[in-house]
Amino acid sequence: MRRRTPKPAAVPRVLIIVQNLPVPFDRRVWLECQSLVQAGYDVTVVCPTGQGTGPEQVAEGVRILAYPPYAPGGRAVGFFLEYAYSFLATARLAVKARRRGAFQVVQACNPPDIFWPLAWALRLRDGSRFVFDHHDLCPELFESRFPDGPAAFRRGLLLLERATFRTADRVTSTNESYAAIARKRGRKAPEHVTVVRTGPDPRRLKRQAPSPELRHGREHLVAYIGVMGPQDGVDIVLEAADFIVNTLGRNDIQFMVMGAGDCWADLVSERDRLGLQDHVDMPGRVPDETVTAVFSTAEVGLSPDPLNPLNDVSTMNKTMEYMAFAMPVVAFDLKETRVSARDAAQYVEPGDIEAYARAICELVDDPSQRDEMGRRGRQRVEAELAWEHQQVGYVAVFDELTGHASAVHHPTSAAAAPTVAPLTRSES
Incomplete structure (x- = not known):
């Protein structure tokens, strides 16, 4: 089926999907959201609920739709159940979010590498473009957690990763090692992969009086x-x-x-x-x-x-x-x-x-x-590492995909996150 052309929008809408951590608790995703809002985008996030957050809220200009988390943990089968549940819950909230209008860009953050079918469906319906925010290497993550786990599980994760890369219009990787994997294992063109490090905000993260x-x-x-x-x-x-x-x-x-x-x-x-x-x-x-x-x-x-x-x-x-x-x-x-x-x-x-x-x-x-x-x-x-420097390349990816003329030259003033957003705990 022929890909539709994205519909023009005075304020481009972006849907961000994250499963591993709630927002604004996920510091990288929260900084991304704030940079996009500052650049003139309408941002909606679908994620699990976190401590002190509810099923729907607007924080610092970002609309957050959340579902109750389900994480049985334990053996590898627990992750399968968790991810199946998360996919269905995310799909339901994505449909709800779509009622307010089409999304020009859909971003999915991993782990896990399971949300490419939603991006594909929205591409067919609305011409949405897909950005894969490459936080983790899911096959290596499984291998590290379960060194004796079934080989079939790792092969399945490689297939899901490959499908995610293939569906993505652009990839934003957290470092050059990940970007190299996107180019080699994911077969992405070098110009379609951008390194965006999870840089801290030095204005907020600095020493105070000791305790x-x-x-x-x-x-x-x-x-x-x-x-x-x-x-x-x-x-x-x-x-x-x-x-x-x-x-x-x-x-x-x-x-x-x-x-x-x-x-x-x-x-x-x-x-x-x-x-x-x-x-x-x-x-x-x-x-x-x-x-x-x-x-x-x-x-x-x-x-x-x-x-x-x-x-x-x-x-x-x-x-x-x-x-x-x-x-x-x-x-x-x-x-x-x-x-x-x-x-x-x-x-x-x-x-x-x-x-x-x-x-x-x-x-x-x-x-x-x-x-x-x-x-x-x-x-x-x-x-070098501060988000002030990283956000310029990140926003440029969305500007290229949407034709939106934004200019982000300074760190977002809202990077000092709302009170419900602790410092990052994600690792990659």
Whole structure:
């Protein structure tokens, strides 16, 4: 069937679909929404509901339609059920959103790679163009979470990825490694792939007055923020803390481990088994104010992501957030982590937990090195990584597809998100 020509619109309408996190909780998607609104687009998001959000709301000019999340978790079959439910719920809300008028552009964010049929249907009906916002590598994500999982599942994920790339008019990838996969595995033309990093907003993410009480009377504080799944390496933080406290006998370092995920309860149990209750705080997800207080007090940021097919080529948002707060980073030596952090991180051979623990100690014991690494990280965020720089290329993709004449030269003033939008927890 012949593709329809998109209908002209005084205010182009954009539908953004995201399943992995609610909006505005998903920091990357929220920054994208705000940049499009600033550029003169009418933006609707379909996503799962989050804490403090309802089924329908308008926040900072963005219309959000949300469905109750369903995540049975566990084995691979749980993800199949979750994604089937999410697809049907998203399709229902997309039809509802379409009643207000056709969408000139549909953007789907992954994981998962399942929404291309909706984009295809809207293309046939209205001539909508499709942008694939490439957050994760779903086949590698499955392989990293379930290394012994059925090979048929990975083949199926590759087919879904291929269909998504084939349907997409344009791809926005979070880093050059992902862009290379879009070009090679997805067979996209180089001019149809744009790297748009999930850059932090340095005006919002910056050090404030420290909160010494977070150290619980100890001299130093180190921090982690992020998802707590099997592939995220939070267990490595606990092993490093165990080595520092129970092997090296250091009682001067407090750990703050913020975030939630499939493994949170098991990790808390492991912390308690190791006798680290007094040294490791694990409050779960916390509000922005707490994150800012922690990052303004902590001296080192932890990026313990282990080497696996996904992590090696993924950009970790927490790493750049640490850098925005002028914190040096301790990380395993992964390809894209080096691209992001450069000399703002202390790199350790992947898998060497004792070396990881000793690197933490070296940094807390060397304030001059900490300060210099933190300064370099903050400078890199301001000069290159900040959303101020990334949003220009992102909006240009939509302008090209719609013919809309917008000009985005400055970071969105609304990037300081509404109160219902905590700092990012997504990892790529």
